[in-house]
Amino acid sequence: MTTSSQPYIKFAGPIITPEMAAEVNETLLSGWITSGPQVAAFEKALSVYHAGRPARVFTSATAAMEVAFQICGIGPGDEVITSAMTFFSVGNMIEKVGAKTVFVDCDLHTRNIDIAQVKAAITPRTKAIVPTHFAGLPCDMDALLDIARTHRLRIIEDAALAIGSSWHGQKIGASGDIATFSFHPNKNMTTIEGGAAIFADEAEAKRAQVLRFHGITKLADGTRDVDVAGGKFNMSDVSARLGLRQLEMLDAWNVHRRELASVYFKLLTPIARDSSMHIVLPASAHTGEEDGHSWNMFCVLLDFDALGFSRKAFIDAMHAKGVGIGISYEAMHLSTLFRAKGHQPGEFPNAERIARQTVTLPLHAGMTDIDVAHVVSRMMSAFGDLFPR
Numbered sequence: 001m002t003t004s005s006q007p008y009i010k011f012a013g014p015i016i017t018p019e020m021a022a023e024v025n026e027t028l029l030s031g032w033i034t035s036g037p038q039v040a041a042f043e044k045a046l047s048v049y050h051a052g053r054p055a056r057v058f059t060s061a062t063a064a065m066e067v068a069f070q071i072c073g074i075g076p077g078d079e080v081i082t083s084a085m086t087f088f089s090v091g092n093m094i095e096k097v098g099a100k101t102v103f104v105d106c107d108l109h110t111r112n113i114d115i116a117q118v119k120a121a122i123t124p125r126t127k128a129i130v131p132t133h134f135a136g137l138p139c140d141m142d143a144l145l146d147i148a149r150t151h152r153l154r155i156i157e158d159a160a161l162a163i164g165s166s167w168h169g170q171k172i173g174a175s176g177d178i179a180t181f182s183f184h185p186n187k188n189m190t191t192i193e194g195g196a197a198i199f200a201d202e203a204e205a206k207r208a209q210v211l212r213f214h215g216i217t218k219l220a221d222g223t224r225d226v227d228v229a230g231g232k233f234n235m236s237d238v239s240a241r242l243g244l245r246q247l248e249m250l251d252a253w254n255v256h257r258r259e260l261a262s263v264y265f266k267l268l269t270p271i272a273r274d275s276s277m278h279i280v281l282p283a284s285a286h287t288g289e290e291d292g293h294s295w296n297m298f299c300v301l302l303d304f305d306a307l308g309f310s311r312k313a314f315i316d317a318m319h320a321k322g323v324g325i326g327i328s329y330e331a332m333h334l335s336t337l338f339r340a341k342g343h344q345p346g347e348f349p350n351a352e353r354i355a356r357q358t359v360t361l362p363l364h365a366g367m368t369d370i371d372v373a374h375v376v377s378r379m380m381s382a383f384g385d386l387f388p389r
C-alpha cells in the first residue's frame with residue numbers, strides 16, 4: 001500500500017469540535033475565567049458520572065495525587081507500594097510528600113500491579129497502595145480492596161488513563177477509596193491540562209478543596225486563615241467548560257476506542273501468531289469484563305533483540321511512513337532518581353522487559369477502522385524495510 005497520500009496518524013490526541021471551542025470562547029469572554037461556576041458544574045457532572053461520589057478537579061492528575069497523599073496523612077516514615085511500570089508522576093509524588101516508594105513488578109500482559117507481590121511487600125510501615133489501571137484496563141480491585149481492609153491501608157487508584165473504565169459494571173472511582181484521573185490531551189477526554197479526584201468520603205473531598213488552594217479557609221468575619229500548607233492546584237473555568245462538554249462525549253468515544261482496539265486485535269492476532277514476528281499483544285480484558293476497558297492506549301511488545309533492529313529505528317521508520325508511536329513507560333525504578341536510592345536492573349523483570357520492548361500504536365477517538373489498517377500495514381512495511389538481510 002502506498003502511504004504518502006494519507007494524513008499523518010498521531011498516536012494520541014483530543015477531539016475538540018467547533019462547538020466546544022465556541023463554548024470555551026464564551027467562558028473566556030464571560031468576565032470570569034478562573035475557578036468559578038464552570039468548575040462547580042464540572043465537579044457536579046463528574047460526581048453524577050461516578051455514582052454521586054464527591055468529585056474535585058485540579059490542574060493535573062499529579063496534583064490530585066499529591067493532595068490525596070496529604071489527605072491520607074502519608075509522609076516521612078511511611079511506605080507506599082506501587083508498580084515499577086507506571087508513569088514517573090506516581091513515584092515523584094510519593095517521594096515529594098516524604099514517603100518511601102516500594103516498587104513491585106507488574107503482570108507482563110495486563111501491565112497491572114502484581115497482587116501477590118503487593119501482599120509480600122507489606123510491612124508495618126506500609127500506609128497505602130497506588131495501583132495504576134494500565135492503558136485503561138482495571139486492576140483487580142476486589143483483591144486490592146481486600147488487602148487494604150485486612151491491613152488497614154489506603155488505596156489511591158492511579159486512574160489517570162481510566163476515565164470511563166469500569167470494574168464489575170461500576171465506573172472506576174465509583175467504588176473503592178480515592179481515585180485520581182488525568183485530563184491531559186492524550187487521555188480519553190481533556191481539559192487541556194487537568195485532573196480530578198473522586199472520593200468515598202465527603203469530608204476528605206472538602207479537605208481536598210482546601211489543600212488545592214493554599215490551605216485557605218474562610219472565617220465568619222470574612223477574613224481568611226491557613227491551618228495547613230496547601231498548594232495552588234485549582235482548575236480554571238475555561239478548562240472546566242471544555243471538560244463539561246468532553247464528559248458528555250466520553251462514553252461514545254470509549255465505545256469507539258473499543259471498536260478500534262478490536263480492529264487491531266483482528267489484524268494483529270494472525271501476525272502475532274507467527275513467532276518470527278516477535279510481537280506480544282496486550283491483554284484484551286479480564287474474562288467477562290470486556291466492556292470495562294476504556295482503551296486509552298494500544299501497547300504491544302516487540303522483541304527488538306530478536307528482530308535485529310532497534311526501537312528507535314522502528315519509531316523513526318513509522319514516523320517516516322506517517323505514523324506516530326509512543327513509549328509507555330520506562331521502568332520507574334531505573335530512573336536516575338530511584339537508581340540513586342539503590343535500585344538496579346534485574347529487580348522487576350516484567351517491568352524491565354516492557355520498558356525495553358513496548359511501543360504504543362495510535363489509538364484515539366478521532367481515528368477510523370481504515371486508520372488502524374493503515375497503521376498495521378505500515379508497521380509490516382517498516383518491518384520489511386528494517387529486517388536485517
Ligand SMILES: Cc1ncc(COP(=O)(O)O)c(C=O)c1O
Nearest residue numbers: 060061062087089160182184195
Ligand atoms: C499512568 C499515569 N499516571 C499519572 C499521570 C499524570 O497525569 P497528569 O499529566 O494529568 O499529571 C499520567 C500522565 O500521563 C499517567 O500516564
